[in-house]
Amino acid sequence: MPRFDPDRNPFYVIVYAAVISAAFTAAIVALHVATVDIVERNAKVMEQKAVVDVFDLGDVEQMSDAEIIDAYEQRIVRVPVDPAERGPAPTKKDGTGRAYVFAFQAGAGPDARPMAVAIPIHGIGFWANIEGLLAIDVETRKAISVTFLSHSETPGLGGRITEANFRNEWKGLDMTPPEGDGTWVYVGGTETVANADRYVDAISGATGTSNAVGDFANKTIPEYYAPAMKLAQMPRDQLDAMAAGEPRKPDTGETPGPPTPLTPEPQEEN
Numbered sequence: 001m002p003r004f005d006p007d008r009n010p011f012y013v014i015v016y017a018a019v020i021s022a023a024f025t026a027a028i029v030a031l032h033v034a035t036v037d038i039v040e041r042n043a044k045v046m047e048q049k050a051v052v053d054v055f056d057l058g059d060v061e062q063m064s065d066a067e068i069i070d071a072y073e074q075r076i077v078r079v080p081v082d083p084a085e086r087g088p089a090p091t092k093k094d095g096t097g098r099a100y101v102f103a104f105q106a107g108a109g110p111d112a113r114p115m116a117v118a119i120p121i122h123g124i125g126f127w128a129n130i131e132g133l134l135a136i137d138v139e140t141r142k143a144i145s146v147t148f149l150s151h152s153e154t155p156g157l158g159g160r161i162t163e164a165n166f167r168n169e170w171k172g173l174d175m176t177p178p179e180g181d182g183t184w185v186y187v188g189g190t191e192t193v194a195n196a197d198r199y200v201d202a203i204s205g206a207t208g209t210s211n212a213v214g215d216f217a218n219k220t221i222p223e224y225y226a227p228a229m230k231l232a233q234m235p236r237d238q239l240d241a242m243a244a245g246e247p248r249k250p251d252t253g254e255t256p257g258p259p260t261p262l263t264p265e266p267q268e269e270n
Helices: 010-054 065-075 158-162 164-168 207-231 236-243
Strands: 076-080 100-105 114-124 129-137 143-150
Touching: 010 065, 010 076, 010 129, 010 143, 065 076, 076 236, 100 207, 114 207, 129 207, 143 158, 143 164, 158 164, 158 207
Parallel strands: none
Antiparallel strands: 076 100, 100 114, 114 129, 129 143
């Protein structure tokens, strides 16, 4: 009687491969199920950290996760933007990207109106997509800060868009609707004197990334600016309802009072 040789039996090999594949697939699925909540929670905290940072509410590198979450939940509302209000040609299909704005309140009362809004700026960088947020003071219409949540730019070159030197260039920029050629912000180029209040120095050695940021900022800012400023006239309770998915209340035609000016909290002297 011939000896059974599993290595030469095709049925055995097929069954063995199927069992091994099923075991590894089950392990991967189990790992995904076990970590999905952790991954989602970490992603949420990272977004909240970026939003607290862009509103300049504290040094997020020194704040604990609990402090970041508390600052976010007490003062900030994430509100979806009505697709019909985003302009004739949105740069991204609705339902993808960051089709919403963040509103920052002076207090948590139901009648508190936003002091500032953070709008998405996003587009293709030198290598791949870049996602960012631009915070604007509602009363002065000047930029508070900018932050970039994700990018694939070259470290040490285009990746320096996340560094303080480049981000600080955006602080105080004029964010009123521009006249003339409709340019909201100039990144690099020869507009330093003529448009100093809208000018950002390009990153040395990363002209491609700098130009790309300027291009997509000028495309996405006008998409979200008007809807964001409209949301900024709404009280906290209405924004909370919209954030929860409830329909927007009808416009009563009343003109709300001006928001409280956004002023930095006094810093203790060393």
